[in-house]
Amino acid sequence: DTGVSQNPRHKITKRGQNVTFRCDPISEHNRLYWYRQTLGQGPEFLTYFQNEAQLEKSRLLSDRFSAERPKGSFSTLEIQRTEQGDSAMYLCASSASGTDLYEQYFGPGTRLTVT
Amino acid sequence: KQEVTQIPAALSVPEGENLVLNCSFTDSAIYNLQWFRQDPGKGLTSLLLIQSSQREQTSGRLNASLDKSSGRSTLYIAASQPGDSATYLCALRNYNTDKLIFGTGTRLQVFP
Numbered sequence: 001d002t003g004v005s006q007n008p009r010h011k012i013t014k015r016g017q018n019v020t021f022r023c024d025p026i027s028e029h030n031r032l033y034w035y036r037q038t039l040g041q042g043p044e045f046l047t048y049f050q051n052e053a054q055l056e057k058s059r060l061l062s063d064r065f066s067a068e069r070p071k072g073s074f075s076t077l078e079i080q081r082t083e084q085g086d087s088a089m090y091l092c093a094s095s096a097s098g099t100d101l102y103e104q105y106f107g108p109g110t111r112l113t114v115t
Numbered sequence: 116k117q118e119v120t121q122i123p124a125a126l127s128v129p130e131g132e133n134l135v136l137n138c139s140f141t142d143s144a145i146y147n148l149q150w151f152r153q154d155p156g157k158g159l160t161s162l163l164l165i166q167s168s169q170r171e172q173t174s175g176r177l178n179a180s181l182d183k184s185s186g187r188s189t190l191y192i193a194a195s196q197p198g199d200s201a202t203y204l205c206a207l208r209n210y211n212t213d214k215l216i217f218g219t220g221t222r223l224q225v226f227p
Contacts, residue, residue: 004158031213042119042204042217043159056214091158095213102208103149104215106159 002026004107006092012113013082020078021110025094032075033093033104034067036060043091049075050097082114117142117209121218128195128225136190136221138205143183148207149215150179150190159204163190195225 005024013019025032030051035043046065047057051072061067064082069075079086089111093104118141128134138148147166151159163172163179165188171180178191188205202222206215 006158033214035215040219042206042219043215045214045216048213050213056212058214089156093159093215102147102213103161103164105161106151108158111156 004092004094004105006090006107006110008110009108010111010113012115015082015084015114017082018078018080019082019112020076021090021092021112022074022076023092023107024074025092026096026105029094029096029105030072031095031097031102032069033095034075034077035091035093037089037091037109038087046077079112082112084114087112087114117145117207117216119205119207119216119218121203121205121221123221124219125222126224128223130195130197130225130227132195132225133191133193134195134223136192136203136205136223138188138190138218140186140188140207142209143186144210145183146208146210148179148181148188148205150177150188151204151206153202153204153220155202162203192223195223197225197227200224 033048034046037043049069064080067077089109091109093106095104149164150162165181176193202220204220206217
């Protein structure tokens with residue numbers, strides 16, 4: 001399977017715990033994006049990387065959230081001291097620069113439930 | 116600030132109907148626009164991407180058009196099938212940013 005993969009697919013955690021999600025992009029893609037989607041809404045942008053550089057962050061990304069892409073391949077998104085409002089689907093996408101398209105391809109998402 | 120609106124929010128049609136989903140946006144300085152399909156609890160599948168210089172794109176029974184001057188895109192689905200039942204999202208990318216801005220989607224149900 002050469003698509004975007006995300007792990008875990010589901011995560012249930014108690015309020016106050018830390019969680020970490022992983023995203024593996026399509027292998028030749030150097031851009032990687034994180035979005036968050038709550039029920040009944042469209043995805044909202046969180047942050048994106050070109051290679052290992054984090055180029056843009058949304059104001060939605062509070063100081064409890066941190067994203068890394070240390071070697072320009074996979075990325076992790078960590079949420080510290082989770083709150084019930086963090087319950088959402090976390091989506092990862094990747095795209096290839098150097099083309100005119102920048103078409104983004106999405107993974108299956110990680111559904112987070114904070115109890 | 117770019118805002119994206121999709122109308123209708125939900126649509127239920129009998130199998131075989133041709134249908135149009137609408138997406139409108141407030142800032143016409145877009146780089147490209149993508150239409151996605153999302154099945155319940157799943158990720159997004161890219162359907163069509165239209166560059167700002169293009170007027171339409173076609174893939175099978177799907178046709179997407181773009182009119183920047185009026186701030187509109189439409190997704191036309193021909194001969195709808197029950198398997199087309201899903202949420203359809205439009206998303207656009209402005210110049211000088213890489214992020215996609217999404218609408219809230221149209222939830223489509225096609226019944227036999």
